[in-house]
Amino acid sequence: MKRALILLVACTQSPVAPEAWQLDQDRVVAVRSTPPRLAPGEHALVDALMAHADGPTTIEIPSTMTAAHSPLFQAVNFIFDHWEVIGPDEDALAAARAELGLAAGAPVSLDVTVIFGPLDGAHVTTHKQIWLGESAANPALPDIQIDPIALARDLALAADATDVRWLTSCGTLRASDEPNAILRIDEPCSGELAVVVRDGLGGTVWQIQPILTP
Amino acid sequence: MPVEDQAHPDLPGAPDDALVPVVDQALAVRTPRGFSLEGTEGAVYLDGFATPMFYRDGHSALAIGGDPPRLVEDAEASEADGPRIDATTPHGVNTLELSTGEAKLALDHTERGLQVGGTTRFSFAGYERVYVDRRGTIDALPFAFDGVAELPLYRSPRLAVDLHLLEFLEGKSGWLDGTERPDHHVEDASGAARVNLLVRYHDGPWRIKLDRSVGLEVLDRERGLFQHAHDAAVRLDSRDEVRRTYEDAGGLSQVEWISGLETHISDYTHDVAGAAEPRENVARAGEVPLDDVSHVYKATAWRSDFAISTGMKARLAPRISAYAGLRIDSFAGDAAFGPRGQLAVGCGRLTCRLDAGAYRRPAEEGEELEHPELHPERTARIALTADNTHGELRFYYADQTRFIVRDPLGHYANTGRGTTYGAYGLLRGHLGKFVAQLALRLEHAERQDAPRLQIRPYEFDQPVRLEARLERVLAGWRFAARFELREGLPYTQVVGAAYDSDRDVYLPNFGPLYAERLPWQHQLDLRVDRTWKLGPGRIAAFVDIANVYDHRGAIGYEYNFAFTQRRAIEAFPFWPTVGVRGEL
Numbered sequence: 001m002k003r004a005l006i007l008l009v010a011c012t013q014s015p016v017a018p019e020a021w022q023l024d025q026d027r028v029v030a031v032r033s034t035p036p037r038l039a040p041g042e043h044a045l046v047d048a049l050m051a052h053a054d055g056p057t058t059i060e061i062p063s064t065m066t067a068a069h070s071p072l073f074q075a076v077n078f079i080f081d082h083w084e085v086i087g088p089d090e091d092a093l094a095a096a097r098a099e100l101g102l103a104a105g106a107p108v109s110l111d112v113t114v115i116f117g118p119l120d121g122a123h124v125t126t127h128k129q130i131w132l133g134e135s136a137a138n139p140a141l142p143d144i145q146i147d148p149i150a151l152a153r154d155l156a157l158a159a160d161a162t163d164v165r166w167l168t169s170c171g172t173l174r175a176s177d178e179p180n181a182i183l184r185i186d187e188p189c190s191g192e193l194a195v196v197v198r199d200g201l202g203g204t205v206w207q208i209q210p211i212l213t214p
Numbered sequence: 215m216p217v218e219d220q221a222h223p224d225l226p227g228a229p230d231d232a233l234v235p236v237v238d239q240a241l242a243v244r245t246p247r248g249f250s251l252e253g254t255e256g257a258v259y260l261d262g263f264a265t266p267m268f269y270r271d272g273h274s275a276l277a278i279g280g281d282p283p284r285l286v287e288d289a290e291a292s293e294a295d296g297p298r299i300d301a302t303t304p305h306g307v308n309t310l311e312l313s314t315g316e317a318k319l320a321l322d323h324t325e326r327g328l329q330v331g332g333t334t335r336f337s338f339a340g341y342e343r344v345y346v347d348r349r350g351t352i353d354a355l356p357f358a359f360d361g362v363a364e365l366p367l368y369r370s371p372r373l374a375v376d377l378h379l380l381e382f383l384e385g386k387s388g389w390l391d392g393t394e395r396p397d398h399h400v401e402d403a404s405g406a407a408r409v410n411l412l413v414r415y416h417d418g419p420w421r422i423k424l425d426r427s428v429g430l431e432v433l434d435r436e437r438g439l440f441q442h443a444h445d446a447a448v449r450l451d452s453r454d455e456v457r458r459t460y461e462d463a464g465g466l467s468q469v470e471w472i473s474g475l476e477t478h479i480s481d482y483t484h485d486v487a488g489a490a491e492p493r494e495n496v497a498r499a500g501e502v503p504l505d506d507v508s509h510v511y512k513a514t515a516w517r518s519d520f521a522i523s524t525g526m527k528a529r530l531a532p533r534i535s536a537y538a539g540l541r542i543d544s545f546a547g548d549a550a551f552g553p554r555g556q557l558a559v560g561c562g563r564l565t566c567r568l569d570a571g572a573y574r575r576p577a578e579e580g581e582e583l584e585h586p587e588l589h590p591e592r593t594a595r596i597a598l599t600a601d602n603t604h605g606e607l608r609f610y611y612a613d614q615t616r617f618i619v620r621d622p623l624g625h626y627a628n629t630g631r632g633t634t635y636g637a638y639g640l641l642r643g644h645l646g647k648f649v650a651q652l653a654l655r656l657e658h659a660e661r662q663d664a665p666r667l668q669i670r671p672y673e674f675d676q677p678v679r680l681e682a683r684l685e686r687v688l689a690g691w692r693f694a695a696r697f698e699l700r701e702g703l704p705y706t707q708v709v710g711a712a713y714d715s716d717r718d719v720y721l722p723n724f725g726p727l728y729a730e731r732l733p734w735q736h737q738l739d740l741r742v743d744r745t746w747k748l749g750p751g752r753i754a755a756f757v758d759i760a761n762v763y764d765h766r767g768a769i770g771y772e773y774n775f776a777f778t779q780r781r782a783i784e785a786f787p788f789w790p791t792v793g794v795r796g797e798l
Contacts, residue, residue: 016774016781020718027776031715048715113712126713127721165718177718178395202716 021176023051023169023192029206030165031114031128036202037107037136038075038087044130045084048116049196049206051167056192057208063123064115071096072110072132085112085130093133107131131202139199141207146193147183151213155183163198170211188213372417378410390501397439397504406431408449421457438504441488450479466528472539478519482583485512491580494673495619495630495663497706497724500773505717515583519576520544525554533560543574545590550574563602570596577618585626592616605641610634619663629664632672651683671704671728692743702732705770711777720776732768735785737761753794760789 018025029049038044046065050058065083067073075088088096096108110130117123139161147155157166159179166176169192171185183193189211196206368375385403389395408429415422429449436442453476460469489506492498525539534557541552554571573595577588597610617630636657643650657679659672678701685694707730711720740762745754768782 016772016779018774018776018779020775025776025778028713028715030718031713124713125710126715129716175395196718198716198718204715 019176020165021167021173023057023167023194025051025053027051028116028124028126029057029167029194030196030198030204031126032138032204032206033085033112033128033130033202035135035137036204037131037134038085039133039135040087040089040093042087042135043084044086045082046112046114046128046130048114048126049194049208050116051169051194057194060116062114062116063118065112067110067112070110071099072108075110075130075132076112085110087132096132105133107133129202136201136203138203138205139197141205142197144195144207146209149185149211149213151188152186153184155185157181157183157193157195159195159197161197161199163200165196165198167194167196168192168211170213185211185213372415374412374414376412376414378412379408380410381405381407390504399436399438401436402434404431404433419459421459423453423455425451425453427451427453437488437502440505440507441502442486443488444483444485446483448481450477452477463528466530468527468529468535470527471524472526473524474522476519476521476523478521480517480578482515482517482578484515484583486510490620490624493620495661495727497722497727499706499708499722499724499771499777503717503719505719509581511581511584513584515586516546517576517578517583518544518546534558543590545574545576546586548576548589550590550592561600564600565602567599567601568596569599570594581620582618582626588618588626589616589628591618591628601640604643606639608638610636610638617661617663621664627664630661632659632661634659634672645684647686649683649685651681653679653681655679668726670726673704673728675704675728677701690745692741692745694741694743696739696741697736698739699734699736701734702767703769704728704731706730708773708777708780713776722773722777732770735765735767735769737765737785738763755794756792758791758793760791761785761787764788 023029027050029051031046031048033044033046035042035044045061047059047061050060052058062083065076065078065085067076072088072092074092075085077084077086093108094104096102097104097106100108102108108131110132112128112130114126114128115123116126143160145156145158147157149155157180159166161179164177164179164181166173166181166183168183170189171183171187174182174184190213191211193209193211194206195209196204198204363377363379365377365379366374367377383403383405385401387399387401390398390400406429408427410425410427413422413424415424427449429447429451431445431447431449433443433445435444453474455472455474457473458471460471461467463469487507487510489502490496490509521541521543523539523541525537527535527537529535536558537554537556539554541554543550543552552572552574555569557568559566571594573593574590575593576590577583577585582588592615593612594614595610595612597608599606599608601607612632612634614630614632614634616628617632618626618628619630620626621629634657636655636659638653638655638657640653641651655678657675657677659675660669661672662669678699680699682697683694684696685692706727707725708722709725710723712723713720737760739758739760741756741758743754743756745752764787766784766787769785770783771780772783773780
């Protein structure tokens, strides 16, 4: 109780650049499992939307995957030339539920470490949660509305979803982690506008749209 | 040896900062949980009872307003009373004593205060913009209301009965990034109140002091939509003390026997949802994501401490005196023995003292309350001091064991240990028409979180701290300057980050704990005071300029979202303050 109060700070100074909405940087934008929730025997592929400082976004597959800390680590498999997650059978799921203290029939979370790029070179480490024991697909892309691209005015971006991340390589974004964001482009630019939508159940969907200012 | 005295009522660089005398006294480091003295954290006791610490104006302050309290060092009482904390000052405790003042009004653009009636004081703060580490301002509506009242109930030549009341209430709210979105809204409110009945009796060689205290502390914190902390503590404390003096006893002179009995009973209500709380042995960087509710806990916990203490002070020879005492605590099953002693010898114009003692701190802070299996932390300390009116030289060593640490899996255990040693020198005197003072501390503080783990620097290890003051009083004017030089604190470097795709956040990876060090800090502060007599009272105005040459060394780093870039959090910039005070 004798903890001192943490002072509340309303930072008026801009965040340290580059910011999360900037697409022209080397970063992982989102990791996707297809599907994100697996019934026994189902197979899932994992890929990621990658942003680059010197080029457009790409979709890449992992170089390494592991779920070493999970009792269901054997669900992660390297098959021929790629990684897959295979839904364990009911016996394995039941044993894992008992070990983790979960109710019978409850989905089991598999925390997967997903690495992109060569392990002996430049690579990035990500974490992705995949749910085992029930089946569900990634969400469909929600209704997205984007004002016509124009220079020197606020452009409204809207997605009919709750968990939304907007990113751009042209101009600046405000409220980039809100369904309704504002894009402003003051200089002629060609690039991309990306939106990533998460459903809170492990599902992820994204859309990339080119930007070419008049 | 307190710097703060009648000749130095105001120190340049931090007007109305109640903590200044304490910080200045030991050149302490400000810490998230108060302040650190000689590498260990300490509690502050007001009128003998623990006083809540809180942040104000970007640093810690005591839960009292008005003038800075007076720092009192009472070697015998402190040793005998030996509160439940780590060793901090040579005598193991920071004791602050409220001074009864006159009616006073203080006003400047950082703080407002009012004292009335001589024994009652209040301070008020309405809307304020608080400057914080050059990162911005709190543009919100914080509130603060502090009050201390000392009410004499009964007075006779032998008996005095007083009622002391203390309260503080403070709150702040705002948005982490100024977006005014509910999921970025943060709000803190805290308060504490204490009623203290103090009975003092003396009859010839006997002196008896009885204290009874009831206290309530409340903290409410909301961060975003998911994180909260609702904590409360009800405290029942008592502290009784008997002293008996003898002119001669057993061949000794000026003998004083001191014995005490204490009870401290606390009922904590702890309701949190958020990230695990920061620990000294756990690296951290950047803001905690507001969706992190990895730590959820709700429970109540009782903690108790029953203690007895006894000690004796005597003069062994005309220039030699000694004190020996023992304190025994019972912390809900943990018995702790705390022997303390002091030997003082007059050597020419110097007084040399050898202090030694053992101290305990029970596991009663934050998440420690969730682990009743934890034992108290232990500190054993020895110090050799030589001082006179012109200065002080002290060498000290502290050995700390059973430190509470949190391991990478989140388990708490008393596996840590630490060592602190150093030297502190203070010189004061006249330089022509100026009063001058120079203080230097050289210190090394290290920690080891578990046997066989690497020994590392303590989070607030600061090997060099130097402070110089110069002051001149001239016909109602007072001119003062203060220079401070400190080696940078250690920090843990961020060496990379991993992306959590489902939460859309990057989580930092750290290098060795506290293996890097921030740049040196230094600043010069100037202050001018002018006082006018006005009938029975007086009015005073001052100009205080902190960091005159605007040196803004890094005191930490903030990072971008992916921890790929960082920016220095700079120390206070050039910071002028103008104020006026009136006294009746």
